Amino acid sequence: MRKLKYIFMMIIMVMFFNVLTVNAEAPYYTYTSDKDGYINRTQTAYSPLNKISIINGERLKVPEHVFVDKEDYVYITDSGYNKIYILDNNYNFYKELKSDEFEAVKSTFVTDDKIYVVDSYNSKIYVFDKKSLNLIQEIGEPDSPIFKEGYKFRPTNIAVDIRGNIYVRSAGSINGLMMLNREGEFLTFFGANPLKVPIVDQIRSYFLTENQEDKLEKIFPDVPSNLAIDDKGFIYTVTSSIKSNPVKKFNISGNNYFPDDMVGIYSMESVWVGQYNNVFSVSSEGWVFEYDSTGNLLFLYGGKDFSSSRLGLFSRPVSIATNSADDVIIIDQGTKLIQTYKATEFTNAVHKAMLEYQEGNYNESQDLWTYTLKYNSIFDNAHVGLGDAYLRNDRYEEAYDEYYDAEYKDGVSKAFWEIRQKWLENNLNIILIILLSLILVRLILRSLNKRTGLYKKINKKLVIVKKIKFIDDFCFIFEFLKHPLDGFYKIKMENRVSKISSTIIYILAIGVYVIHKRYSNILFVTDGTDFILYKLFSIVFVTVLWVISNYLICSINDGEGSISNVYNATAYALTPIIIIMPLVTIISNGLTLEQAVFYNIPIDILIIWIAFLMFFMIKDIHNFEVGETCLVIFKSIFTMLIIAVFLFILYSLGNQIYSFLYEIIREVINR
Template identity: 50%
Template sequence: MMKKLMRQSKVLFIMITVMVIASLTTTNLVAQSANTASPYYTYTQDSNGRLIKTTEAYTPSIQIRDAGGVKFERPEHIFVDENDYVYITDSLEDTVYVLDENYDYVTKITHDNFSFPISSFVTENEVYVLDKRTKEINVFDKNELLTNNQVVLIKTIGKPSHPIFQEPEEGEDREEYKYQPINLVVDIRGNIYIRATSSPNGLIMLDEDGRFMTFFGGNPVRIPLTERVRSWFLTETQEEKLKKQNETEENSMPYISNVAIDQKGYIYTVTSALKNNPIKKFNVSGTNYFKTDIGIKTMNSIWVGQYNNVYAVSSKGYIFEYDRNGNLLFLFGGKDFTSGRVGLLTTPVSVAANSKDQLLVLDQADSLIQVYEPTPFTNSIHTALDEYQTGNYESSREKWQYILQYNSLFDYAHIGLGDAFMRENNYDDAYREYNYANDSEGMSDAYWGIRQEWMKDNLSVVFMVIVILIVLRVAYGILNKFYGLKERRQNIVSKLRDKSRTFDELLYIFEFLKQPFDGFYSIKRENRVSIKTSTIIYLLLGAVYVLNYRYANLLFVPKIGVNIGYELFILIFIVTLWVISNYLVCAISDGEGSFKNVYNATAYSLTPILLIMPINILISNVITYQEKVFYDFGYLVITIWTGFLMFFMIKDVHNYNVLETLWIIAKSLFTMLILGLFLFIINALSGQMLGIIQEIVTEVINR
């Protein structure tokens, strides 16, 4: 019995021990998982340009702090070649370290020519190392370096001998162009593009032997209006002093901050001082291919990936990825204020990526390289981009559909899927996907395809309808000649107008629009129209406004997130404010018109909207975005026609001259603003008063 109890106790002890160990292990794993979670969110951009959270794109991986056991002292630049060798330039060590694809040390480049190496660039056969202090480019044999571990200097390219970079001769009225090279890229022809500090003309372009060719890709200097005005009052000495002061403030000038090149020879630049359009993509002629809203201020490094996707990093620690057209794919990262959170950056100065789409960001303050690993979500996007760019549209479509399973709100996936459908001539599905992403240009292209197919299938029907209409028109003319159909129609309309004043006043719209000056006189002096009819016109305007939101092509009238009831309320509110404000202002400014006159005349002045907007709605459903000029023309006619009628409504109804009318319009608009603010304050205070009253009533009831 005793042995049995001891055996049971032993088993119980073992079970408890195992449970405790398992519990500790589980806790440890959870803690480890929590510690390795990304310390940042990932964002993308929706079709409206707003940043929204999305599936994680990159996770922080290893940190590289040394090469071959030697810690980095002051790493300046990082470069990854086509074979995934990593070149790290350390200025304090006068060394360029080389790591392999697994980030293991391979070799290093040191040379007597090095004084302050600042950056490198690697081609198929050569390694270019730029020295900041000596202002020289040292070109080494890449094959000897990687194969035989031999540092073989091929040539040294010094300061260009072109006169512009030389000191001016005595009596020559010019300044020496500063040559302070920092970064470089080399195209397939061997031409060298140098990013130099304080180079207002952009990149310095040299041929393969170092001869100056031209400047390239400079940012236009936009002088603020205040500076221009101030320069009018400065003497030449003061203006020269101000110019030198601005030149010393490099961060305020649009000097290029970094440069990159892709496989096709397009040059990419980034400018940290620019708020708008800091990232540019140039062809050989210097034309920028990117839109004007790409990037943010403080971007200081750029890299082009294997899918022509563009990576950029800002001094605030944020990392950006764009597609080849400049659309934002991902934004992640951030500033490390706690000195130790893996994935956040302190002073990022250089970015690169390898063939595995791993991102390498050099953090100079911490003397390390932070590696980021792409997630399956990101790999799927890159694969879809690659499939699409190589012409495998069906495969790319499958990839985009897979991506949407990760994140159904990822607009770029919908756009990519729409592009794939377009290549397959599946216009209906393409239109649907573009619509999900609210991509107007894509929807327009898809709609053009839908229209073409419809015309192809229904061309005979269209011609038949046209022929029938022509026949009916000719038949009407013949019958009218023998039976007087036009006169009969006019008699019927005349009888209806005699029986119904409202019907008569509604048809008066056409007479009013033909002769508006007589119309205003009739409204004011002859009491030609009633408040009832004017109210019907206002209701019809509201109905047309609703129809516009309901039936106009969403290429031209956005419908996502639009509350028609709220929009209609705003329209009624504005018209009501106008009628009241204009009457009040004119009443105290010797205006002759009554409130009824203002109410009726305003209604009839807005009637061009009733005539043209329905036509615009129809037009919007048969044209594409590229033909938007026809749609815009309709609104232009509405604006000019209505503005003309409103102006002369005030002038004739109240009997003002032109200058008085302009002044009355300004005062009416100001009164509308004051009344609007007053009503807004009343609404806010009434809400608070109701809350206070409810609290008092509740307190009384409870007591």
């Protein structure tokens, strides 16, 4: 028994030790975004590597900023000591930069031969020689009329391009970044965020003077929090007060290349561009984001440390950078630490695949993306990368499949265009033969009709078939669409159609809708059959509400139509769906994004057509004037909302009563 007890305790200790080891390596989950923009767990992208709290015998006081130059030297700005610590590529102390000029150093930017130091208290940018650390230039407030008029120059972060132009993030600069030349002369503002104004103030602005509008614009500025620059000259900004599209990528003209719906959160404080044109950002809440060169989320990890200083979690991170070894370096000002992370094998494969593709080595890129999919088969970025590699190697069908799995529309469109082009080249002769055959058949039928009266014989047989009530009612659709006003009159006065045929039309419309969702090109119908039952229930529910509400309102307003008239006329007003939607579904499967107009125009025509028919349905069925019709439509919609709210309240109360009775019955049974 003692031996068994000893063995049992050893097993528990080993298990406990293993749990502690895993948590110590990565006390957080790693996430990525899928094709629908949802966040899903994936393999660990970066493992915590080390903490640095003491440099050259001094404990960090107020660490503000980290920068890594091309030689992997790390520059740590500490405003508490008013100095910049310089570490070598192994994070060992190398030297430090300090000056009697410093009052409150905030950040640095390092080029091949210069070190730019931003002093926010003095509102100056000091330029030092990189080798000798001698001060060679001071850049203060530019001599420009805009600053003489009261616009403040309060630099906190900068970026420098290959021409020596300086992009300055200035505190409170509502016009975006300031662009200076190498001499410090003001050139222009750059990369401002769109103005965010509440809808009430937008309406109110129509009644304000120009001076009042200027004051209003200053109330809601989204000032960039930080900036970075890549080797190609693209400027990146991050804004902590924006949730959607917080990170932006600007070209020299100020155009943003990142999507408006990119994954992000509030409080994102710092931005950095890696060696694969991947973009890193960190939020003050402790989340680390990595995007690819087009703004798609690759990895999301980290988190807030609420208990103790756990390796890998943060208190209040303020700055981020990476080196050539793909180590991530983050300044945690809350705990006065520098935390480093090591890329995992999975992440290295992703990065190498991105690099090989950018350098044109598509076969190597293809192998690496395939390797990453072994780690995570639903990693959409890998599917897109693999699709890009296949597309470059002229393997269009395989590229289409990979893009389709990731629902990457641009890729699907490109691959399908190539597949369609190839198919047309191989089958153009067959298409021409079919067209010529159809023309020949048409000529033969016309010739037979002239000799034998073929069309009249067919029409006589159709007349016999049309005596069947259902078929006759269904054929009335074409007569109705040609002359809708006469059609409404016949529905109302002559009882031209029945409830059975109208019900079948409703069912057909629903069926066409399902087919459209299921078989249309993914480029134009992204949701497909997702939640199809819910959507169908919503459509049926709204249709029933419309029929009831419209009849009730029209009855109150002395409308002449019965509920049967409304039910039948509404069904026939929806018949363009049956005519147009199948054609749109078929056509969509032969289009790419460049031909989207041929999909959108029929849909727009369909909507306008149905709206026209519904308007005149109300007007003619109930014998209203135009003004009365508009008022009845508004009242009908309002009534629909009231009924829907009432049913929702009734459902909620019923659900609570059911839960209450269920709990009572269960309690009685248990006792």
